[in-house]
Amino acid sequence: MSEEIKKLNSMRFLENQGVxxxxxxxxxxxxxxxxxxxxxxLPPDQVYxxxxxxxxxxxxxLVMLAAxxxxxxxxxxxxxxxxxxxxTTKRGAEAVTGLKTGGIGALxxxxxxxxxxxxxxxxxxEAILVNAGQR
Numbered sequence: 001m002s003e004e005i006k007k008l009n010s011m012r013f014l015e016n017q018g019v020x021x022x023x024x025x026x027x028x029x030x031x032x033x034x035x036x037x038x039x040x041x042l043p044p045d046q047v048y049x050x051x052x053x054x055x056x057x058x059x060x061x062l063v064m065l066a067a068x069x070x071x072x073x074x075x076x077x078x079x080x081x082x083x084x085x086x087x088t089t090k091r092g093a094e095a096v097t098g099l100k101t102g103g104i105g106a107l108x109x110x111x112x113x114x115x116x117x118x119x120x121x122x123x124x125x126e127a128i129l130v131n132a133g134q135r
Contacts (some may be wrong), residue, residue: 010107010132028135031102033067044068047129048122050104052093054086060096062106064130065119080117099133108133
């Protein structure tokens with residue numbers, strides 16, 4: 001890792017857990033996973049976006065799925081034993097995470113202790129790319 005790369009809390013978390021990682025960069029004006037994948041020369045099914053979902057009683061959860069996929073909220077809610085889940089707005093996601101959209105990542109939000117759900121499709125890859133908490 002080069003010296004110019006700012007060490008983020010997500011990187012420290014991975015290091016503390018003994019998990020090897022590699023840093024990939026793209027232009028900060030890119031705010032979605034499909035364009036990030038394109039900028040890094042990777043298939044969008046290997047780049048995972050993090051969605052902020054509101055659960056019952058106002059609790060939040062993070063759902064990670066491939067950049068080119070969409071979340072079926074009804075199916076997701078059923079899968080975790082709830083009747084309903086809703087997607088937060090851009091403003092709402094930024095308010096509850098403290099991060100800008102396009103830079104929201106589960107590894108950067110470990111202190112929230114929210115449930116994190118990773119799409120099972122991630123298992124088909126040896127490695128996936130996730131946001132570290134900064135555009």
